[in-house]
Amino acid sequence: MISLLPFTTSVVGSFPHTDPEALVQRLIRMLDVPDWPQLPRRYWRESMYVQYGAHLPGAVFDEARQKMYFDTTGDLSGAMEAFYERYLADDVDAFALRSEDAAGFYAMLDTLKRGPKRAWVKGQVTGPISFGLTVTDQALRSSLYDEMLADAIVKNMAMNARWQVRQLKQVGSQVILFVDEPYMASFGSAFISLSREQAVSMLDEVFAAIHAEEALAGVHCCANTDWSVLLETQVDILNLDAYGYLENRSRYYSSPYGADHL
Numbered sequence: 497m498i499s500l501l502p503f504t505t506s507v508v509g510s511f512p513h514t515d516p517e518a519l520v521q522r523l524i525r526m527l528d529v530p531d532w533p534q535l536p537r538r539y540w541r542e543s544m545y546v547q548y549g550a551h552l553p554g555a556v557f558d559e560a561r562q563k564m565y566f567d568t569t570g571d572l573s574g575a576m577e578a579f580y581e582r583y584l585a586d587d588v589d590a591f592a593l594r595s596e597d598a599a600g601f602y603a604m605l606d607t608l609k610r611g612p613k614r615a616w617v618k619g620q621v622t623g624p625i626s627f628g629l630t631v632t633d634q635a636l637r638s639s640l641y642d643e644m645l646a647d648a649i650v651k652n653m654a655m656n657a658r659w660q661v662r663q664l665k666q667v668g669s670q671v672i673l674f675v676d677e678p679y680m681a682s683f684g685s686a687f688i689s690l691s692r693e694q695a696v697s698m699l700d701e702v703f704a705a706i707h708a709e710e711a712l713a714g715v716h717c718c719a720n721t722d723w724s725v726l727l728e729t730q731v732d733i734l735n736l737d738a739y740g741y742l743e744n745r746s747r748y749y750s751s752p753y754g755a756d757h758l
Contacts, residue, residue, distance in 0.1 A: 500616060500670075500712075504528045507578070507677065508716060508735070509600075514538040516603035524607060529672065531618040544622045544676060545630050547597040551590065552652055553579045554645070556634075566633045566645060572626060575737045583651050588662065591655035601660075608667035617668030619660040623715070624650040624675035624698045629688065630679065641689065650698050654705035661709035669686035672733065673706045674714040675699065680721045695729050703730040 506529035513519045514537055524530045536543040538561040549555045553575035554566040569662065582590040595602050601619075608614065628640025628649050639645045657673050664671045682688050683695060699715070706713040714733035716727055725733060 500672075504616070506618050506672075507531050508718075509534040509673075510544060511535060511600075512527075512537050516599040517607070520600065520603045520607050523604070523682060524611075526706040529616040529618050530604065530608065530614065531620070532598075533600035534598075535600050538599060541597045542599065544620075545627055546741055547593060547693065548620065548627065548653065548656055550594050550597060550632065551579070551582075552645075553648055554633075563750065566631065566639050566642075568633045568642065568645070572644070575594050575741050579648055579652075583655060588655055588659045591652060591658065592659050593679075601663075604681050605663060605667060614668045616670050616672060617625050617664045618672045618674065619664050620674040620716075621653050621657045621659075621702070623675045623680075624653050624702060625683075625690065625695060626677050626679035629682075646698075650701050654702045657702055658705050658709050660717075665709075665711075671709075671711040672714055672731075673709075673711050674735065675731075676716045677719050677726075678716075678747075679719045680726065683721055683725060692722075692725055692728075695725055699726070699729045699731070 505527050507523065507527065509531060511519060511533045513533070513535060514534065516535060516538070519533055523533065531730070534542055534547065541547055541557065546557070546564045549564050552566070554568055554572045556567045558562050593601050598611060608617065618668055624646070625640065628636045628646055631639050633639055633642065639649065653675070656677070661671050661673055677699070683690065701756065704715040712732045714735055715731045716735040717726065723734075
């Protein structure tokens with residue numbers, strides 16, 4: 497594996513821009529590890545939550561209100577069966593990002609294909625915990641608390657991560673795939689009914705999928721959290737606000753899996 501040097505530059509995914517091509521060219525020019533941009537101002541379905549929901553059973557996309565939610569009022573058994581058939585068949589392509597929901601991804605991929613292969617490239621998928629706590633059902637109940645939906649969400653993110661790695665390996669010798677978990681900042685509070693074991697298991701399922709494609713797995717949390725939970729997982733790279741929370745992070749030992757990159 498090519499060494500990832502200290503002080504290598506990259507970015508986190510969301511940008512306020514609306515022109516994917518111009519932004520992608522700038523990112524490629526400026527960064528050691530280019531990362532595809534999410535552009536929610538361009539189209540609401542490019543939100544870090546909505547853009548990963550297209551293949552989930554029961555997902556509803558309300559264009560008028562620019563809102564995604566799950567409709568669990570009907571029988572989801574058929575949709576669930578179709579979802580798990582694709583999953584069990586290892587049909588990675590069935591979990592691809594839609595071009596209309598991820599203009600930044602496809603612009604980055606197409607632009608990099610026209611140049612020399614990069615040593616490293618980076619992608620991202622929204623973490624199952626943050627997704628499941630943010631996207632609700634029709635009654636505004638977090639989808640993570642629905643056992644069937646929660647399992648589908650985890651597997652959807654794992655398969656999308658695998659698909660991304662395969663695409664990005666066309667333009668980069670090595671790939672880093674980040675799992676974005678901003679909601680982990682609330683872990684352990686009265687607002688989240690999720691055990692430590694559940695959190696680690698959900699995250700590790702996604703990290704294991706990334707490792708299965710021979711890529712590095714990262715996790716991003718933009719505020720303070722119980723860092724020992726993230727360090728208990730199989731993650732390789734921990735991304736945090738070191739200026740604001742380095743002292744909090746320093747209280748914990750490094751993960752046995754080596755997640756000691758800041």
